[in-house]
Amino acid sequence: MALLVAPEDLLTLESVWTPERSRILLEIARAGLPYSERPQSLNWNWRAKAQHLRLVPASGFAVVCDDEWQGAMLTKSGTHFSQLGEDHGKPLVYIDFLEVAPWNWTIPGIGQTRKYGLIGPHLFERAVRQSWDEGFGGRVGLHALPQSVPFYGGACWMTPLGPDVDFENLTYFELSRDNAERILERHL
């Protein structure tokens, strides 16, 4: 089943994901997992932010399989600008939100293996393609949770530009045009 994703759709998503988050939280508590082994998005509560979500000017994408949301992403187009090298100041696609379903988290401490893989890469590649299609050369920017840093820096070939004090000191990453072309395999 295919779903259209808008910021307020996070409320629908949460109604499905919250029971899973609660289950994981309970298992983590029972296992006494250290904080370093707990997913850092476990406490997100979009319902509490419903009023704000309606004002967020983003569009997005969902990965749906088995009639379940496996992951979702919100992007903003042309509202952020590159801080990288020769493309400095040029517009990019900013990934405002990307998350996979809680049952797709691998949490060794409670013996949970993901149900589906590839969701994160699939969504990220879609943002790169959106950027390419909109004439932004595949440039993408985002702020990553500390636990997500190896994924964006290592797997997605993004460049870390340091902690951003305006975004809770999360690391800001950008994908250059060159690396976007490598991901999309489009050589000019």
Next chain:
Amino acid sequence: MTMDMNSTSDAFPFPEWMRHAAEVEETCLSVAAAGLAAELGMIDQELMRKSREASEPVAITAAHPAE
């Protein structure tokens, strides 16, 4: 725009990269992009701090296994 995992004809343009990314994805506790969460005040700084504190001794142990 929408995607469906069952219609992936153009969704995997670079299988090698995708395979590598999926492997890294599995080793991460999270792959979340959190700009919106940060803007809406949903980042739990206390959890971040405790997470950092909990992981630092492990890193020191790994760096000096003989000690």
